[in-house]
Amino acid sequence: xTIEIAIAAGKGGTGKTFVASxxxxxxxNIKNINTIGVDCDVEAPDLALALGGEDKILWQxxxxxxxxxxxxxxxxxxxxxCVQACMFNALEMTAKGPIVREELCExxxxxxxxxxxxxISFERRSIGSVKAVYxxxxxLIVYGELELGGEMSGMLVNYLRDKARQYNxxxxxxxxxxxxxxxxxSSIVGVNMLLVVMEPTKPSFQGAMRLLxxxxxxxxxIKIIINKSNLxxxxxxxxxxxxxxxxxxxIPYDSLVYESYANLTPILKYSPSSRTSIMLEAVLQSILxxxx
Numbered sequence: 001x002t003i004e005i006a007i008a009a010g011k012g013g014t015g016k017t018f019v020a021s022x023x024x025x026x027x028x029n030i031k032n033i034n035t036i037g038v039d040c041d042v043e044a045p046d047l048a049l050a051l052g053g054e055d056k057i058l059w060q061x062x063x064x065x066x067x068x069x070x071x072x073x074x075x076x077x078x079x080x081x082c083v084q085a086c087m088f089n090a091l092e093m094t095a096k097g098p099i100v101r102e103e104l105c106e107x108x109x110x111x112x113x114x115x116x117x118x119x120i121s122f123e124r125r126s127i128g129s130v131k132a133v134y135x136x137x138x139x140l141i142v143y144g145e146l147e148l149g150g151e152m153s154g155m156l157v158n159y160l161r162d163k164a165r166q167y168n169x170x171x172x173x174x175x176x177x178x179x180x181x182x183x184x185x186s187s188i189v190g191v192n193m194l195l196v197v198m199e200p201t202k203p204s205f206q207g208a209m210r211l212l213x214x215x216x217x218x219x220x221x222i223k224i225i226i227n228k229s230n231l232x233x234x235x236x237x238x239x240x241x242x243x244x245x246x247x248x249x250x251i252p253y254d255s256l257v258y259e260s261y262a263n264l265t266p267i268l269k270y271s272p273s274s275r276t277s278i279m280l281e282a283v284l285q286s287i288l289x290x291x292x
Contacts, residue, residue: 003291004172004191010207012178015197015227020175021050024139025266026284027171036169039143040157040187041177052136052264060131064124065155067107073097075119085114154182180211192291194219199228200235228253249283
């Protein structure tokens with residue numbers, strides 16, 4: 001059975017990918033656990049980059065997850081019932097008949113059922129691409145890229161997780177998108193553990209609290225890592241007072257982390273004897289002991 005760990009934050013820039021990339025490296029390269037990473041931030045995927053960049057592309061495909069209505073104007077009577085049925089205003093009546101405003105369409109199909117002469121059908125349109133790669137550190141990563149301005153990223157996230165499961169890994173590490181929206185929930189539903197990365201700042205704390213409120217009933221095992229904990233020791237203590245039952249560890253601020261990022265290398269490999277690496281490794285070992 002695959003153990004799935006999702007890493008989220010409630011807001012961007014708190015260190016999700018830092019934790020995810022080091023967890024993948026630690027599990028796969030140090031502990032020899034069959035591990036796959038899934039980058040669910042389909043608007044700005046960078047997990048493979050944090051693990052050395054792409055070395056070998058295993059496969060790549062378009063993701064046609066969007067259903068768009070197609071009007072048969074030879075059948076259309078211009079009754080306008082489809083326009084009335086669409087709650088997203090994705091159909092607009094013209095002299096020719098209804099036209100589809102694709103950027104507003106959610107593909108729910110109300111127009112199809114409303115049409116009395118069956119003049120509406122659907123076709124799938126590509127909304128992005130999906131790729132599986134080996135990184136230069138030999139880590140297997142599955143990720144997707146949404147087309148610019150594309151919608152339905154939650155559907156693409158579900159597809160990514162399904163593709164990753166086909167490899168039957170022992171461990172799947174899911175790097176969630178920022179925020180608390182649909183793609184985040186799609187990244188988290190059904191995982192064995194949710195790891196929330198939090199900084200000792202008010203915006204990070206508020207984002208994490210909103211996330212926890214939304215997913216408490218979706219995940220039984222929730223853990224918190226306080227990243228850059230020494231930047232605001234008082235705030236770190238307040239977090240532990242309020243959320244102490246979730247906190248599994250702290251990682252101090254360290255300029256070596258940024259050096260390792262610039263060198264596309266997890267800090268566990270870049271500077272394994274550093275204080276940050278030692279503390280991080282202890283936290284990651286604790287995480288794995290809880291699920292594997």
